[in-house]
Amino acid sequence: MLEQVDLSLVNWARAQFALTAMYHWLFVPLTLGLTFLCAFFETIYVKTGSEEWKELTKFWMKLFGINFAIGVATGIILEFEFGTNWANYSWMVGDIFGAPLAIEGIVAFFLEATFFAVMFFGWNRVSKGFHLFSTWMVAIGSNLSALWILVANGWMQFPTGMAFNPDTARFEMKSFFDLVFSPYAISKFTHATTSGFALSSFFVIAVSSYYLAKRRHVLMAKRSIAVASIFGLIASLMLAFTGDEAAFLDAKHQPMKLAAMEGLWDGKTNAPIVALGIINGMKEPGDYHEPFIYEVKIPGLLSLLANREAGSFVPGINDLIFGNKERSIVGAKEKIEKGRLAVKYLGEYKSARKAGDIKAASTALEEFNKYKKYLGYGHLKSEKEAVPPVPITFYSFHMMAAVGSAMILVFILYLFFTARGTMEENTWLYPIGIIFFILAYAAGEAGWVVAEVGRQPWAIQDLLPVSVARTDIAPVNVKLTFFMFLVTFTLLLIAEVRIMLKQIQIGPKEVD
Numbered sequence: 200m201l202e203q204v205d206l207s208l209v210n211w212a213r214a215q216f217a218l219t220a221m222y223h224w225l226f227v228p229l230t231l232g233l234t235f236l237c238a239f240f241e242t243i244y245v246k247t248g249s250e251e252w253k254e255l256t257k258f259w260m261k262l263f264g265i266n267f268a269i270g271v272a273t274g275i276i277l278e279f280e281f282g283t284n285w286a287n288y289s290w291m292v293g294d295i296f297g298a299p300l301a302i303e304g305i306v307a308f309f310l311e312a313t314f315f316a317v318m319f320f321g322w323n324r325v326s327k328g329f330h331l332f333s334t335w336m337v338a339i340g341s342n343l344s345a346l347w348i349l350v351a352n353g354w355m356q357f358p359t360g361m362a363f364n365p366d367t368a369r370f371e372m373k374s375f376f377d378l379v380f381s382p383y384a385i386s387k388f389t390h391a392t393t394s395g396f397a398l399s400s401f402f403v404i405a406v407s408s409y410y411l412a413k414r415r416h417v418l419m420a421k422r423s424i425a426v427a428s429i430f431g432l433i434a435s436l437m438l439a440f441t442g443d444e445a446a447f448l449d450a451k452h453q454p455m456k457l458a459a460m461e462g463l464w465d466g467k468t469n470a471p472i473v474a475l476g477i478i479n480g481m482k483e484p485g486d487y488h489e490p491f492i493y494e495v496k497i498p499g500l501l502s503l504l505a506n507r508e509a510g511s512f513v514p515g516i517n518d519l520i521f522g523n524k525e526r527s528i529v530g531a532k533e534k535i536e537k538g539r540l541a542v543k544y545l546g547e548y549k550s551a552r553k554a555g556d557i558k559a560a561s562t563a564l565e566e567f568n569k570y571k572k573y574l575g576y577g578h579l580k581s582e583k584e585a586v587p588p589v590p591i592t593f594y595s596f597h598m599m600a601a602v603g604s605a606m607i608l609v610f611i612l613y614l615f616f617t618a619r620g621t622m623e624e625n626t627w628l629y630p631i632g633i634i635f636f637i638l639a640y641a642a643g644e645a646g647w648v649v650a651e652v653g654r655q656p657w658a659i660q661d662l663l664p665v666s667v668a669r670t671d672i673a674p675v676n677v678k679l680t681f682f683m684f685l686v687t688f689t690l691l692l693i694a695e696v697r698i699m700l701k702q703i704q705i706g707p708k709e710v711d
Contacts, residue, residue: 209669211677212284217651218681219277221644222688226270226695228643231345231392232399232434233263234338238331239426245331250710255419257322258707259403260334262699264319267341269695273688284677288658288668295361295372296351299379303347310340345395346388353384355659356650357452363571363662365548365564370662386448387650390441393434394646397606398639400431404613405636406703408629411622416706425617432610438603443504449653450505453660455519455585456653459592461501463515464490466523470513471496472504475597478590484520484583516589520582531576531585538577541570575662584656584664592653595645602635602642609635 237260244252278300281289289296314333321330354360360377361370372378404427407420449457458464461473464482476494502511514528522530544567551560579585609631616622654660658668 208672208674208677209666211674211681212669213665215284215677215681215684216277216280218684218688219273219280220647220651222692223270223273223277224644224647225640225692226266226273227345228391228395228398228640229266229402230263230270230341231395232397232430233259233266233402234334234341235396236399236403236427236430237263238335238338239430240423241331241334243426245327251418252422254708254710255422258419258702259423260319261702262406265695265698265702269691272691276684283680284670284672285658285668286670288663291368291663291668292370292659295354295370295378298372298375299347299351299354303344306343306347310343311337314340342392345392349387349391350379350381350384352650353381353387354378356387356654357381357383357448358659358662363574365545365567365571366552368545368549370659382448383452386441386445390438390445390646393438393441394603394639394643396434397431397438398636398643400427400434400610401606401632401636401639403427404431404632408632409703410706412626412629416709417623419707421617421622424613424622428610428613428617432607432614435603435606435610439607442600442603446504447507450513453654454514455516456587456592456649457505458514458516458519459587459589459653460596460649462490462494462589462593463501463513464517466512466514466518466526466528468502468512469499469510470501470505471498472500473593473597476593478593480590482589484517484586516586520585530582531579532582534573534576535579535582535585537570538573538575538579540577541567541574542577544570545574572661575657575659575664575667578664578667579656587653587655592649595648595652599642599645599649602638606635606639 237256240252240256240259243249244256281296314336317325317330317333318337321333325333358370359381360372360374362373363369364371378384403423407423407427410416410420446457446460449460461470462476462478463470464484473491474495474497477492479488479490479492482488482490499509502513503509505511505513512526514523514526518526518528518530520531522528522533544563548560548563548567551557551563576585612628613622613632616625616628622628656664656666658665
């Protein structure tokens with residue numbers, strides 16, 4: 200018999216975690232890219248000896264420091280929420296999930312902390328070479344922090360290097376190498392960091408465009424744009440490549456997410472990509488409603504991108520729910536039946552072991568092992584639970600993809616006019632740079648919506664639903680802290696924006 204779950208508790212816990220994660224991601228990508236841009240600026244200063252490049256570096260370092268300090272607070276709260284709201288998750292996978300988080304604290308934070316003070320307060324106190332080395336170490340340390348977090352998230356998307364222990368009902372690590380070098384871990388790290396590089400480049404371009412529009416700090420602004428547009432163009436091209444690789448992995452390991460991203464309900468050969476569409480919100484698994492109210496499709500492209508093979512078959516939501524014998528696809532409906540058998544035999548095994556009945560325990564364990572890969576499905580009440588929110592996933596993915604593609608063009612424009620020396624004359628480009636800084640933020644948040652909402656109902660793909668992962672506490676406690684965090688994070692964000700704007704208004708120190 201399935202345990203009764205308080206869905207209001209689950210939904211509020213999900214909402215609180217999403218709130219914290221989305222606020223945290225307002226600070227993280229700016230940190231990831233600004234550290235490297237500061238390192239580039241200081242490298243040019245050390246090479247040229249120009250005081251203008253030194254003051255330029257100090258200015259961007261100051262903005263990085265403001266963002267870094269406030270971003271740390273949200274990250275710490277995010278990690279604590281695994282214990283407060285997701286205690287069952289922490290118990291079941293703590294041996295695996297805790298390892299990369301511990302490494303982040305021991306290695307990455309220590310690396311940042313060691314060189315952070317030198318970077319900010321070491322000017323004229325240490326040699327140029329050591330100061331530059333410290334700046335690069337902060338850049339590397341900041342991105343190493345992201346690495347270990349994204350390794351952990353990649354494991355949740357594609358659990359590998361572990362085994363389920365029926366005696367303790369926990370997942371235990373078997374191969375740290377498989378965890379770290381999982382294709383999902385690599386994909387998550389490269390895609391998330393390059394998105395941060397692109398956003399940070401737009402931040403530098405947006406502030407510099409403001410200065411050019413006001414005819415202030417013109418030389419500093421043009422130099423900043425030159426470096427940021429090169430870095431941003433390279434990052435945006437890598438972003439497109441890593442995004443394609445991420446979708447390819449989803450096609451192999453999270454086909455339901457891919458189907459939701461494209462609004463694909465019925466599997467097709469030579470499947471098209473929907474370039475533009477309006478989802479039919481009434482569509483349900485197995486019904487006859489049309490998936491779209493309006494759509495513009497590119498024939499065959501989804502099959503090519505998803506399988507690297509033109510004309511290949513891409514399964515839809517209905518195939519993944521009800522199965523497709525012709526394509527050897529086991530549907531969620533059948534997986535739920537097998538999963539309930541896994542839950543049943545696991546319970547019988549534990550009861551027999553407790554009673555000391557070795558023979559019965561051995562028989563139950565043998566039966567459990569036949570169905571254990573479907574264990575997570577045994578906690579779903581119906582096959583419809585296996586379908587993520589299609590409209591949210593579809594619109595988030597398409598917005599992210601559209602902005603990501605347009606980024607490349609904007610970076611090319613800035614680089615083109617910088618190379619021609621006509622940036623000051625092309626004032627029409629300034630507001631575009633500022634707007635795309637905001638759009639880059641929106642695209643980054645949308646990317647995380649696709650990654651996390653698109654894999655619902657799973658806390659760990661196919662193994663642990665969020666309904667089982669939650670903490671058994673009163674929903675009112677989660678509601679209360681949700682609004683406390685909402686107010687606190689909003690005040691922190693307002694404080695950062697005000698401090699940033701004040702520093703931007705002051706601008707860099709002018710060199711005589």
